[in-house]
Amino acid sequence: MHTPDYFYGIDLGGTKIELVACDASLQVRYRQRVPTPTQDYDALVRALVGLIQGADAALTARPPAPLGIGVPGIVDSMTGAHLCANIPCLTGRELLPVLRAQLKRPITLGNDCQCFALSEAHGGAADGAPSMFGLILGTGAGAGYVVDQRLVRGRHGAAGEWGHWPLDPSLLHRYELPLLPCPCGRHACLESYVSGTGLRRLHAHFNGEENISAEQLAIRYRAGEVQAARVFGVHLDLLGAALARIVLAYDPHLIVLGGGLSQLPHLYTELAAAVRPHLIPGLGVPPILPPAFGDAGGARGAALLARQTSHQLEP
Structure with a gap:
């Protein structure tokens, strides 16, 4: 079997869809992004197909590159239907058979946060770590758990679906x-x-102010604005309590942050201190690190899934 020139990876997020083409050593050779049509399933399929066909035309690689797609949410193991909070048009619909019919190539689906974690465990911030928790803080919140560079997916592929744990009621009250x-x-x-x-x-x-971006809030916070400082203080405590539960449940050697909020510098200087009060005595906070591959990690991890699956299919 001829080894493909490239492996494509797609990170399908609630804000953008990113495609990367990686060579056999997982070096990114091509990248393209488009906004995510979250409310129109047919438009979503067209956007995905257009990205892949555009990469094919730009790279002129043969045979067609295997494709991995990191999708948020959960895929029903019995029906193949998606449950996707951040992309409502995908909920209750199947994606894999539609794309396979149109693109005529091997396609592997994985969870987007798990793809991010897998990428950071292979040559990234957690390379060589016995275990790591890759945590996404973007439009939504999710994660992936990797042990010895292999994803722990669980019975339904939902391991690490941390964003849908309930917030501690005592914090709601506080x-x-x-x-x-x-x-x-x-x-x-x-x-x-x-x-x-x-x-x-x-x-x-x-x-009482809406329609402001996290980036704008961060600028106000760094400028010392009192209102922004209060918001970030509460956010830091809520996030610290949430990470403490991750430590109790998974006890990872490292935590790597991804998503848009991973660009906030204060998380790497202040978050560990926010975790400690929520831990039981004797447990330490694992190192909390920025991602090595930035916000391209999820797409790279999806390409890694495509490469692993392709190798498994080789005679």
Whole structure:
């Protein structure tokens, strides 16, 4: 069997879709992004197919490159239907057979956060670590758990689906927070408070100002604005409590942050101290590191999934 020239990886997020083409050594040779059509399933499929066909045309590689796709949420193991809080048009629909029919190539689906974690465990910030927890803080919040450079996926592929753990009720009471609805159908899920979207919701709750980005809030915080400092203080405590539960559940050797909020410098200087009060005595906080591959890690991890699957199929 001829070894493909490239392996494609797609990170399908609630804000953008990113495609990377990696060579056999997982070096990124091509990258393209488009906005995610979150409300129109047919537009979503067209966007995915267009990205892949554009890469094919730019790279003129033969045979067609195997494709890995990191998708948020959970895929029903019986029906193949997606449950995707951040991309509502995908919920209840199948993606894999539609893309296989149109693209005529090997395609592997994985969870987007798990792909990010897998990437950082292979040549990234957690390379060589016995275990790591790759945690996404973007439009939503999720994670992947890797042991000895292999994903721990669980029975339904939901291992590390940390963003839909419930927020500690005592923290809701302490800060007089509302029971925010989550697109998954429940209320008070962690991602509704600690993600980039959650940070904006906290600001709207405390200060009554909506339609402000996390980046703008961060600028105000660094400038010493009192209102922004309060929001970031609450966010840091909520996130610290959430990470303490990760330590109790998984006891990882390293935690690597990804997503838009991973670009906030204070998380690497202040977050560990916010975790400690929520741990039982005797447990330490593992190192909390920025990603080696930035926000391209999820797509690179999806390409790694495609490469691993391709190798498994070789005679």
